[in-house]
Amino acid sequence: MLAAMDTLTHAISGALLARLLHARTPTSGAQVTASNASPPLWTQVLTGTVAAAFPDIDSFTQFGGDVLYLTQHRGYTHALALVPLWGWLVAWLIAVGLRGRASWRSLYLSACGGIALHIAGDWITPFGTLLGLPFTDTRYGLGVMFIIDLSFTGLLLAGCALAAIWPTRRWPAALGLLATCGWVVLAWVGQQEALAIGQQRAAALGWRDAQVVAMPRPASPFNWTVAVSDGSRYELADLNTRRREPLQAGPDAHFITRFSAPYLPAGQATWRQASRWGDPGAANAAEVAAIARAAWEHPSFAFYRWFAEVPHLVDAGVRADGRCATFGDLRFGFPGREEAPFRYEICLREDGSASRYKRDGASRTPI
Template sequence: MDTLTHALSGALLGRFMARAPSDERQPKVWQMVLAGGLAATFPDLDFVLGYVSELTYLRGHRGVTHSFILLPVWAFLLAWLMPRLLRARSVGWRRFYAVACAGIAIHILGDLITQFGTMILAPFSDRRFGWGTTFIIDLPLTGLLIAGLAASALWRRSRLPAALGLAAVCAWIGVGAVGKSEAIEAARRHAVEQGIAFVSIDAIPRPASPFNWTAVIDDGERYHIAHINTRRTGLLTAEPDDNLIRRFSAHYRPVALAQWEVRERFGNGDLGAVREQVRAVWSAPDFAFFRWFAMFPVLDSVGSAGGGGCVSFRDLRFETPGRDTLPFRYGLCENGGGWALVERTMAGWRALSGR
């Protein structure tokens, strides 16, 4: 989820938790709102890892600052700072501790509903968790948070608008969960009808609608995928001058008209001997980072750079229909007697530091 939406969710939660102060030792309502927003923004301070290296950022993003285990520690730090930051020196840090905990928690939950993956057990485990019910940028969800804050500003004495706003957000996430279950069921039916022996079935959330999904059937060697809208009954067309929402949505077809395609994890048989090189790159110790990072890895490209062979992979999670650029394409290039980790960009192969 984007940082702005995180901040809004924390601010709305802070308003819900705020009570009219009975004395100067209690924080004011506006201080609780700001405290919630600050706490919900805090976990994304891990962006500073990007100044170390790109790989350090990808390995550490949504790591220790997004950990439920370390949440009490971060909340204590923020609660100690808040009286100083919010002109509330007469208010002890204990008065801010609960809202600091809540703000960090709602940030973590906001990332868990996406499919990027969040290391909620860091530093003891780097396993990434994600429910995958919601696309990483969801404008209706952000709009509900803004509406809740606006209503809270109009009815300042009541916490009801904040409660209703938070409830509406939860309901909207629930709609996404329903859409995901429908997409998975559609994929399951297709697998049974086509006799596909699947290892797993999943669905990737897509923009513009909670019913836009990329259904994924994994048979162990390849992915069978289809871009579908689980509630649409007819095809949606879009012209270049149509609005952005319609242009994104037009890629997703009704389940009955789904166009399934097969994506080979290690490339098709036409690669011949190169296929062994592809598998060697995939299993190489230097490529452990991408094996950990990717959820639906497929071969991206086989080429050469500097006189040596190069192989790159990408992740179907980030292959969004209608998007011109494709991020997170990583691989290995032959480098003398070994391998060098690279990123494949529009300009070619780029060596990475911070291995």
């Protein structure tokens, strides 16, 4: 499931951080001892790489079903309080694998740094990270970076390439990491611009105390989907906060251009509607709203109420197995994507019991 920064990017960031943290063995007059000797650079880089990928081991929760995945992915392996424990585990396992060529203590800093960097990398994406466990199950997320950002990954790779050219220098690693931090700052600037546009839209609609959410989109730190909500309705627009003219993408255009073209200049963006409880203008609006609200509030749907940040009703009606409603999260849909993931349906029976399904197009899979 595409829900997090990809593991490869995490691993590259850990390798770069380990290169930055690596301390060369003292020479030129300093006595080298077992206590101050640093293990070879490659062992540190290996440790940083493995450690930065390690937290995604909880992706195996998807084999336990969607509910387990949504509630536990980016969970305890992403908890800040447990970084020292996971760092020790990774460092110890690698030290065992190296058969005495390095102690776990000498690898510990790179391991903890790689895991912490992974948590930071997930925190900047929209999915949310349970970094406060075991003290709170609140999801934290800056929400400025799309799930896969080729520029972000490219800056890390450039830092690794420079570090390979100048293997005895730390500055290439520092430069690569600083460049990626700068890219995140640029994305944050884009987010603030998108939020300001959303606030302007809310004011134009006369929606007081409206919720405004800016959701990052692919290909540019200035591509956003802005959602303005009064609690039951959404106004949505796909826009680029810096673009002055629409981007033309012909059939032979580069794939990045094709991904970016749907995001129009803010003044030309088209605002469309979505709803929490159905179309209020429909003939059966009251029935649909009643089904949707009852389904949303049912105890067995608590997992999705906790997870979804921008929930909307996909459809609702009466089926053979009860009064059913399907909900999605607007964070995970964008132009060019046929259907967003993380859509779930709940059907209520007359006796108060319920059935839950994962929706993939017209198919329904029990969960």
